[in-house]
Amino acid sequence: MKTILSILVGVALGAVLAFGGLWLWIPGAAMVETVSPHDFATTQQRLRDAAAAAGWKIPMEHDLQATMQKNGHEVRPVVVFEMCQPDHASRVLAQSDERVASAMMPCRVSVYVKEDGKTYLARLNSPLLARPMGGLVREVMDLAFVENEAIIAKAIAP
Numbered sequence: 001m002k003t004i005l006s007i008l009v010g011v012a013l014g015a016v017l018a019f020g021g022l023w024l025w026i027p028g029a030a031m032v033e034t035v036s037p038h039d040f041a042t043t044q045q046r047l048r049d050a051a052a053a054a055g056w057k058i059p060m061e062h063d064l065q066a067t068m069q070k071n072g073h074e075v076r077p078v079v080v081f082e083m084c085q086p087d088h089a090s091r092v093l094a095q096s097d098e099r100v101a102s103a104m105m106p107c108r109v110s111v112y113v114k115e116d117g118k119t120y121l122a123r124l125n126s127p128l129l130a131r132p133m134g135g136l137v138r139e140v141m142d143l144a145f146v147e148n149e150a151i152i153a154k155a156i157a158p
Contacts, residue, residue, distance in 0.1 A: 029125060029128055030124065030125050030128060030129060031122055031123070031124060031125060032122065032123055032124075032125050033120055033121070033122045034120065034121045034122075034152060034156065035118050035119070035120050035156075036111075036118070036119040036120065036121060036155070036156045037156060037158060038119060038156065039119060040077050040111065040112075040113050040119045043111050043119045043121065043155060043156065044079060044081075044111050046154070046155040046156070047081060047109065047111065047121070047151070047152070047155040048081075049155075050151045050152075050154040050155040051081075051083055051151050053154070054085075054147060054150065054151050054154075055085065056083050056084065056085045056147070056148075056151060057083070057084045057085070057086065058081050058082065058083055058084075059082055059084055059106065060081075060082040061079055061080070061081050061082070062079065062080040062081075062082075063078075063079050064078045064079065064080060065077050065078050065079075076112065076113045076114065076115075077112060077113045078110060078111070078112035078113070079110070079111050079112070080108055080109070080110045080111075081108065081109045081110075081111065082106045082107075082108055083106055083107045083108070083109055083148065083151070084105070084106035084107070085107075085144060085147060088140050088143060088144045088147075089105055089106065091136065091140050092105070092136065092137060092140050093105075095136060098135070098136050098137050101130070101133065101137040101140075101141070104124070104126060104129065104130070104141065107123065107124075107126065107144055107145075107148050108123060108124065109121055109122070109123045109148070109152065110122045110123070121152055121155070121156070123148065123152075125145075126141040126142075126144065126145045127141060127142045127145050129141070130142065
C-alpha cells in the first residue's frame with residue numbers, strides 16, 4: 001500500500017512539475033525576437049523591400065505608437081506589419097476544416113524600439129503554435145515561417 005501511494009505521489013508531482021515547466025517555457029517560446037542593426041525607419045523599409053522581393057504582400061501596417069497617441073498614451077515606436085503570401089494563405093483558406101487557422105493569418109511582424117534604443121523585430125513562433133493542429137495547417141505555417149525568417153534575415157543583413 002505504501003509503495004502504491006509513493007508511486008501515485010511521484011506521478012502527481014512529476015505531472016505538476018512538467019506542466020509547470022511548460023507553463024514557464026511556452027510564453028518565451030511562442031514569440032521570436034531579433035535585434036536589428038539598423039534604425040527603426042531603415043528596418044521598416046528593408047522589411048518592406050525584402051517582403052516584396054520574396055513575393056510576399058503587406059496588406060496592412062499598424063502604427064501602434066500613433067494609435068496610442070490618439071488615445072492619450074505615449075509609447076516608443078512600434079509598427080506591426082501584416083505579411084501575406086497569397087499562395088500559402090489560399091491553401092489553408094480553401095479548406096473548410098482548416099479555416100480556423102485564419103486567426104493566425106496573415107503573419108505579423110512587429111518592429112519596435114526598446115528602452116535600450118535598439119530596434120527589434122518580433123513574430124509568433126508559428127510552427128510551435130501550429131504543431132498541435134497538424135496536417136495542412138502545420139505544413140503551411142512551417143513553410144510560411146521559414147520564408148518569413150528569410151525575409152527578416154535579409155531585412156536585418158548589414
